[in-house]
Amino acid sequence: MRRILAQTRKELTQIVRDYRTLSLALLLPIFLLLLLGSAISLTVDDLPIVVQDLDNSSASHDYIDAFRASVTLHVVPWPVDLKPEDALTSNQARGALIIPVYFGRDIARGSVAQVQLLVDGSDSNTARLIAGYSSQITQAYNAASGGVVRAQPVQTAMRFWYNPGRSSKKFYGPGIFVLGLSMFPPLLASLAMAKEGEQKTILQVYVSSISAHEFLLGKILAFMLVALGEAVLMCVLLFTYFGLNLAGDPTPFLIATVLYAFCVASFGVMVGAAIPSQAAALQAVALGGFLLVFLLSGLIYPISNIPAGLRWLSNFIWGRYYIEIVRDALLQGGGWPATWYKVLEIAATGAIFYALAWRTMRRMQVKA
Amino acid sequence: MKKFLHRLFNHRVRALVQKEFRQIRRDRRLAISLILPPTLQLLLFGFALSATVSNIRLGVVDDSGTPESRELVANLTESKSFQFAGSYLSVDKLGAAISRGDLDAGVVIPYDYARDLYRGNPSTVQFLLNAMNANTAAIAQGYAQGVIQSYNQGLAAGGIHASFRQIAAADVSRRGIVSLHPAYLFNPGLVASWFIVTGVFGLLLILNGSIVASAAMVKERERGTIEQLLMSPAGTYEIILAKIAPLFVLLFLMTLFAVVVMETAFHVPIQGNLLLLLAASGLCILCGISIGTVIATFSKSAEQAQLTSFFVNPPLSTLSGAFYPVEGMPHILQSLTAFNPVYHFVVISRASLLKGSGFGVLWPHFAALFAFTAVLVVLSVWRFRKQLS
Numbered sequence: 001m002r003r004i005l006a007q008t009r010k011e012l013t014q015i016v017r018d019y020r021t022l023s024l025a026l027l028l029p030i031f032l033l034l035l036l037g038s039a040i041s042l043t044v045d046d047l048p049i050v051v052q053d054l055d056n057s058s059a060s061h062d063y064i065d066a067f068r069a070s071v072t073l074h075v076v077p078w079p080v081d082l083k084p085e086d087a088l089t090s091n092q093a094r095g096a097l098i099i100p101v102y103f104g105r106d107i108a109r110g111s112v113a114q115v116q117l118l119v120d121g122s123d124s125n126t127a128r129l130i131a132g133y134s135s136q137i138t139q140a141y142n143a144a145s146g147g148v149v150r151a152q153p154v155q156t157a158m159r160f161w162y163n164p165g166r167s168s169k170k171f172y173g174p175g176i177f178v179l180g181l182s183m184f185p186p187l188l189a190s191l192a193m194a195k196e197g198e199q200k201t202i203l204q205v206y207v208s209s210i211s212a213h214e215f216l217l218g219k220i221l222a223f224m225l226v227a228l229g230e231a232v233l234m235c236v237l238l239f240t241y242f243g244l245n246l247a248g249d250p251t252p253f254l255i256a257t258v259l260y261a262f263c264v265a266s267f268g269v270m271v272g273a274a275i276p277s278q279a280a281a282l283q284a285v286a287l288g289g290f291l292l293v294f295l296l297s298g299l300i301y302p303i304s305n306i307p308a309g310l311r312w313l314s315n316f317i318w319g320r321y322y323i324e325i326v327r328d329a330l331l332q333g334g335g336w337p338a339t340w341y342k343v344l345e346i347a348a349t350g351a352i353f354y355a356l357a358w359r360t361m362r363r364m365q366v367k368a
Numbered sequence: 369m370k371k372f373l374h375r376l377f378n379h380r381v382r383a384l385v386q387k388e389f390r391q392i393r394r395d396r397r398l399a400i401s402l403i404l405p406p407t408l409q410l411l412l413f414g415f416a417l418s419a420t421v422s423n424i425r426l427g428v429v430d431d432s433g434t435p436e437s438r439e440l441v442a443n444l445t446e447s448k449s450f451q452f453a454g455s456y457l458s459v460d461k462l463g464a465a466i467s468r469g470d471l472d473a474g475v476v477i478p479y480d481y482a483r484d485l486y487r488g489n490p491s492t493v494q495f496l497l498n499a500m501n502a503n504t505a506a507i508a509q510g511y512a513q514g515v516i517q518s519y520n521q522g523l524a525a526g527g528i529h530a531s532f533r534q535i536a537a538a539d540v541s542r543r544g545i546v547s548l549h550p551a552y553l554f555n556p557g558l559v560a561s562w563f564i565v566t567g568v569f570g571l572l573l574i575l576n577g578s579i580v581a582s583a584a585m586v587k588e589r590e591r592g593t594i595e596q597l598l599m600s601p602a603g604t605y606e607i608i609l610a611k612i613a614p615l616f617v618l619l620f621l622m623t624l625f626a627v628v629v630m631e632t633a634f635h636v637p638i639q640g641n642l643l644l645l646l647a648a649s650g651l652c653i654l655c656g657i658s659i660g661t662v663i664a665t666f667s668k669s670a671e672q673a674q675l676t677s678f679f680v681n682p683p684l685s686t687l688s689g690a691f692y693p694v695e696g697m698p699h700i701l702q703s704l705t706a707f708n709p710v711y712h713f714v715v716i717s718r719a720s721l722l723k724g725s726g727f728g729v730l731w732p733h734f735a736a737l738f739a740f741t742a743v744l745v746v747l748s749v750w751r752f753r754k755q756l757s
Contacts, residue, residue: 020676021675024678024679035683038697038698038701039686039692039698040692041502042502042503042693042696043503044693044695047695063546085553088553088554088723089723089725089729090729091715091729107545107546112546113545113547114547115546115548116548116549116551117549117550117551118551118553120553120723121554121555121556122718122722123563123693124419124558125419125507125563125693127555127558128510128558129506131550131552132506134548134550138547138548141546142546153490153491153523154440154485154490154492154493154519155490155491155493156492156495156513157493157494158495158497158509158512159494159495159496160497161466161496161497161498163502163505166499168503170500170502171502187678191671278669278671279669279670282675291409295416295417296416300417300691301419304423305417305418305419305422306416307416310415331500332469332500334468337468338467
């Protein structure tokens with residue numbers, strides 16, 4: 001135990017001495033959380049649209065005013081003699097509303113006025129949202145203008161649970177928190193481990209009385225502490241800037257955080273032990289920690305959208321379970337019934353990484 | 369012009385270029401990282417990232433238990449948007465299932481649903497949506513309202529609910545209504561991967577360019593062979609030119625390869641002029657190489673260079689609009705994107721590939737990209753020369 005702690009202290013001293021790794025460990029996660037957490041949002045608002053009013057009647061003006069009043073769309077001026085499609089190809093607008101001649105006459109006659117909306121489909125999600133928003137505006141206009149509103153026999157009452165304001169920040173904040181934890185602690189751990197191999201200081205470890213388990217645990221403990229420190233810093237941000245709160249029983253979250261710190265630190269140490277070159281180890285961690293967690297964990301886009309051929313891979317991505325646990329703890333509040341097996345998965349993955357690291361260590365010893 | 373080119377690529381430069389090519393060929397990792405990760409990433413990102421919302425798991429609490437209510441549930445679940453994921457006896461149980469994560473949405477049909485419909489009264493059906501993911505919730509709401517609307521139209525049309533026609537009858541004395549017809553231009557099938565792939569393409573050019581360039585540049589310094597280069601009769605500009613030219617050629621080949629992947633794997637249309645896109649790619653690659661060179665001059669070893677790039681790459685990719693629309697960002701960040709070369713390239717690639725926009729429309733982005741490239745190239749040459757002397 002004493003030897004483990006000594007190893008841990010040595011690692012922490014090494015981190016503190018190199019300003020580059022220190023800022024990587026403490027500043028970058030915060031910076032990334034702030035930047036990505038506020039930048040990622042799929043629910044766009046304030047989208048520019050142009051209007052071509054061929055009718056120019058009071059009815060058409062009323063209708064356009066309904067669009068002007070909305071928060072999600074705003075009308076930008078567009079010369080009447082230019083084609084509305086050009087506003088889309090020149091990126092000046094995301095949609096074009098075309099009101100035909102006789103719009104006002106049709107409305108006054110009590111018949112149906114057909115209006116076309118051209119939507120820029122190059123971003124399919126935004127296109128869907130624009131079409132949805134516009135038809136909601138049109139519905140509201142129809143209801144307000146006292147048109148022929150058919151009483152709707154079945155009405156819907158929508159209740160948005162867990163995130164009633166539908167804030168993107170609250171959904172992506174926890175995800176970026178996990179991304180930061182999946183990236184920086186293993187990065188530092190793999191660097192430290194590969195360094196021992198690259199500079200041959202590992203030989204000194206072999207001849208000392210420290211056992212492989214003690215050596216690995218000492219290293220892992222150091223980077224667990226780094227990870228937990230990052231977690232605390234980022235949590236402060238989550239609870240203040242992102243406005244999140246604990247939604248339910250916090251114990252699964254706390255236990256999973258400690259286990260996840262162990263898991264990522266072991267991952268880093270494992271990679272560092274397997275690849276005794278700092279540059280190559282870095283690339284491997286960047287691939288494993290960043291790319292896989294970014295892509296296959298449901299961070300931005302839901303896992304269910306990944307084609308089945310790739311989707312099974314996400315079952316092996318440790319970050320995926322932790323993201324679900326963090327989101328559950330901060331938004332959903334499902335507690336143990338919803339998360340117990342995810343906590344186990346993280347623990348199991350950590351154990352596998354540790355076992356692999358230990359095996360490579362032993363094999364290295366034979367080689368050296 | 370020919371004479372100028374001849375003087376620019378004189379025998380010294382040619383020899384150095386040959387040396388660089390050989391070095392890249394022998395460094396297996398560098399050669400692999402030129403071709404494999406870009407293609408792999410393009411495929412992975414394109415296939416894995418999609419915002420389409422489908423198969424929302426819907427739980428049902430049917431307190432009415434009548435043919436009418438079952439018809440409503442059938443209407444909801446027969447589309448691809450919702451899938452039936454279980455029937456629950458009480459709202460509490462449904463709520464527990466949503467909080468466990470077994471369901472994404474729930475619908476509660478009141479016990480007097482059918483009775484109200486037969487009497488001609490409107491009935492309210494409650495939808496519970498897990499709004500953790502704001503985007504999924506917004507789109508699921510649209511789906512649910514769409515299904516209910518068409519169900520209502522079916523009711524008004526008659527069928528088994530003849531008595532409902534009384535209140536559904538149109539009141540002709542009042543004003544007319546507006547009917548909106550959305551048409552999706554440029555991507556009528558709303559293929560999600562077209563958005564991601566055209567964006568990731570630009571990100572790959574710059575990030576990969578900077579990684580490869582910094583690795584190639586820092587190597588000379590790490591090994592100490594930079595002194596040998598200095599002793600050779602070649603001038604600094606010849607050394608720099610010989611370093612940049614092979615990387616540029618290889619990265620440009622990678623670009624062509626990526627375009628082929630976009631075409632064959634994702635069927636991205638090429639509406640605009642491909643030469644325009646390739647010109648922008650060329651600028652982008654130069655930009656990436658320059659970023660890599662600048663990073664390399666600040667680092668003593670390959671791993672330091674990589675660590676430094678961790679401080680440069682996240683802002684570049686976050687503020688590029690490659691993965692998610694720029695319009696969704698807060699306004700301060702939106703204005704910051706103007707200082708990101710990746711953003712300008714992403715706009716050019718999307719507009720020229722998907723929308724067929726020409727130079728006349730895209731020139732501001734070209735100008736910005738050109739300005740960034742020029743500044744970065746000058747900066748990198750200056751840093752490199754400072755390092756040499």
